[in-house]
Amino acid sequence: MTKSPFDTDLDRNKANHEVLTPLTLFNRALDSFPQRPAYVYGQTRRSWGEVHERATRLASALHQRGIGKNDTVAIIAPNIPEMFDSHFGVPMSGAVLNPINIRLDAETISYILSHGQAKALITDTRFAPVVKEALAILNKPDLLVVDIDDLETDEAPGERLGESDFEAFLETGSPDHEWQLPDDEWDAISLNYTSGTTSNPKGVVVHHRGAYLIALGTNASWPFAHDGQGNFPVHMYVVPLFHCNGWGHVWGLAANGGMSALIRNVTAKNLYTAIAEHRVTHFGGAPVVLSMLINATDEERKPFDWPIQAYTAAAPPPPSVMRAIEALGFRLTHVYGLTETYGHVTECIAQSEWAALDDEGMADMKARQGVRFAVMEGCMVADPETMQPVPADGETIGEIMLRGNTVMKGYFRNRQATREAFAGGWFHTGDLAVMHPNGYLGIKDRAKDIIISGGENISSVEIEAALFKHPDIETAAVVAKPDEKWGETPCAFIELRDGSTLTEDDIVTHCRAHLAGFKVPKTIIFQSLPRTSTGKIQKFALREQVRDTA
């Protein structure tokens, strides 16, 4: 067969082909807005030019220590400058960044360092006690440990565990270091262990191509771009960078020249202060962050009179939270995603005609997980056995399946889990949902959160949504309780608003008004709910609790 002239003498070359990587966006930030602020943190304010120099030094320093392509560099830190710098500097060295959740216990940290084969660890001294213990368990004397001394926080500094601190380590690197882009856009950029709400943490490997596309895609699916007229986004970095690389916004900001107000401790006071001081225009956060903003005291609250775009993910926000946050001036967009998908992969884009809906109708629409992101190529709700999509009837439950360029390479050193996750050519999320007639996804549950009672499938999310309709209920989580007769029954954990005197009977009465009888919780427990660092309620802990007391 003769070659088409469209394929003849028209090969890829240096002029017309470059790997997709957020590092080219970072280089452009250096060329296009070197003086613009990249982040502000307390008294520390650095421009994109300065961050580029620090990242280059970091890459150089790592290179000098023999760390390069496909080596793992772990980091334990909240959203502070060193964490931001490392999201560029570590990939610039060719190494793979492994951000570790700061709230993990020593054993899990040591497991991740061991399983992830870390050659270096950058660690905030405030976490020294647990990290020290983790290093003792790990027992790897040749691990390069670099400490971060955060001078901007009031918290007392911790013990130094490494040979040098971050600033001294940067000094060993050259600002003129000639680092290279990755050979292949499929090269790993980050290794992100799943938060462990389900089983043992698995190491999610994400690549440069996907990181570039989530960065561009977020700018293309959210009004996040600069306007060309001198107005750039001001982004409050609430989502921990150790969680899906902060949804990839760190890389997306390199594309739009935005500034991040870095937030070490997520408190209502810190959030409102950042908003007022820096004129924040964008942020992402779990519903618990929205609740924090809504329930702030008058002293914590600061006024603002410009619209703020807010992404929220994790648990579907209750309608009451959505109404309250919008009344404060936030423009909420509900997104959905997983560590395996670089963060958000569906978004609840409001359609123009929703403007005609009443409050409740609008809240119901906005609580859906929506449609796939611009950079996600496939999303279906399907039967995992047959891989056939369920009917778009808003009723039939199936598993959310995704495919596209912002799906991970797979799980690190876990062929079996990778194979299962990609069975049938789709990524199996483990999340159960319905497809609404308007093509919008509605999450019902994590596969293991479905309650099977007397042979009926009950969605714990549906019960939670009914509970949230009661104005006195601040938060609720429903799990399956083992039951001799029914197999399982719904058990509701409730946090009441301050001052409420709501009783168990009141709640049952309320539920009967909103739910079929078999869905009404058989057990109601008033207590404060355990949460992950990103505000997800740790249902596994609640499940353990009811199992132990059953």
Added chain:
Amino acid sequence: MTKSPFDTDLDRNKANHEVLTPLTLFNRALDSFPQRPAYVYGQTRRSWGEVHERATRLASALHQRGIGKNDTVAIIAPNIPEMFDSHFGVPMSGAVLNPINIRLDAETISYILSHGQAKALITDTRFAPVVKEALAILNKPDLLVVDIDDLETDEAPGERLGESDFEAFLETGSPDHEWQLPDDEWDAISLNYTSGTTSNPKGVVVHHRGAYLIALGTNASWPFAHDGQGNFPVHMYVVPLFHCNGWGHVWGLAANGGMSALIRNVTAKNLYTAIAEHRVTHFGGAPVVLSMLINATDEERKPFDWPIQAYTAAAPPPPSVMRAIEALGFRLTHVYGLTETYGHVTECIAQSEWAALDDEGMADMKARQGVRFAVMEGCMVADPETMQPVPADGETIGEIMLRGNTVMKGYFRNRQATREAFAGGWFHTGDLAVMHPNGYLGIKDRAKDIIISGGENISSVEIEAALFKHPDIETAAVVAKPDEKWGETPCAFIELRDGSTLTEDDIVTHCRAHLAGFKVPKTIIFQSLPRTSTGKIQKFALREQVRDTA
């Protein structure tokens, strides 16, 4: 060497890798906003769902005629629905779309059909006289010709040249046709012949990867994205789709769900009517379009009270035009690009600190071609011999060199031109520019527009900028005039504003106040200027004119 665990069992698969192509964005538009309008044209209004069906039928109809991968399908039409549909339907068949400038002569059209090896031609009957002549010259009886009968225009329909019209042809296709994404994102999507302001038209081959990236990149570098709250862009399609595929916006709109008001005839009345009727929020156009908006009569003009984002390219807009257009409520961003780069590849992003500049200072800044786009990986001004960048002094002239993923595959069936264009691993634009100390590009001239007078290089753009400072001068173009003594001297062609009595002497006096003596035009000619379909002044025609009269 053992393989890294980051490269083991972590291969590309159907779940985590898809080719980059605007067709996935189009599929998502179908899934995510099927009911939203894709375009409006006269009484014709079609949703993204309807356009997707038409495009599928077109792909099917072409497939049935044996047209598929790497076959060329030419189209001669202005910005009408069939042109929009074809930008999706033709690539969906695997074929390569070849949009041909509607203002070309029969001989050039026949050259393009022949050189481009077109297997099909879709053609608007209003251009039948010239197309008929072109087909006679081409003499290719097996060419499939499909006519477009535009029912929305007042212009009288022309002769039918083909076997069926577009609507009937669509009817032969199936809406359920199972078309395929391209095998490779490097596959050609479009073949765009350069406008011929310089030499013989060359066929620029662009690929799916680049088309996807320009689509996403425009959304990421311009406030073009929907806001997630029910507000979608309304785009007035002024840039001809036969010119760099209308800067790729047709594909970018599939990503943001925007609507296009299609403009067949670019007149002040049509533009203002579209703005008022559809509440236009975005458009791109040459400076001549801006002038049209500025100089509209009271009857043509319609009021609007919302900001409209405008991209302008081609010749640098004169400061007076920029001031006037912004005063009307347009937010102007100056971009630069070429057919070889899918349209815009640099943009003049306003920096916050420019707000402190006075009008003239701001206009000077905004007249620069700016910094590279988010999806362009390299841009330098360099000596084409040594490939060394010129100093960023705002003085030293070099050639603009680009590299990145939105650079063409090369020229169709023209190995020599392709090789020259990519010499040294950069795409040579042929445009001459300086690099300003702030890293912003400032175009001086096309290589052939430089005037060499007594051994001095004179930028015709610099002289034009001086001329534009005079309030009576509507448009000006400066070219080299052969001169026995000096080699060349500057010759200025001038269009005066209505009612002006400005004389040659007045202009010389004005120029002396703004330019070094040797740059002052030696010849001044008052006349109307010849333009291309995109509003570019045809300097080659002016050069011929002065050569003939020299």
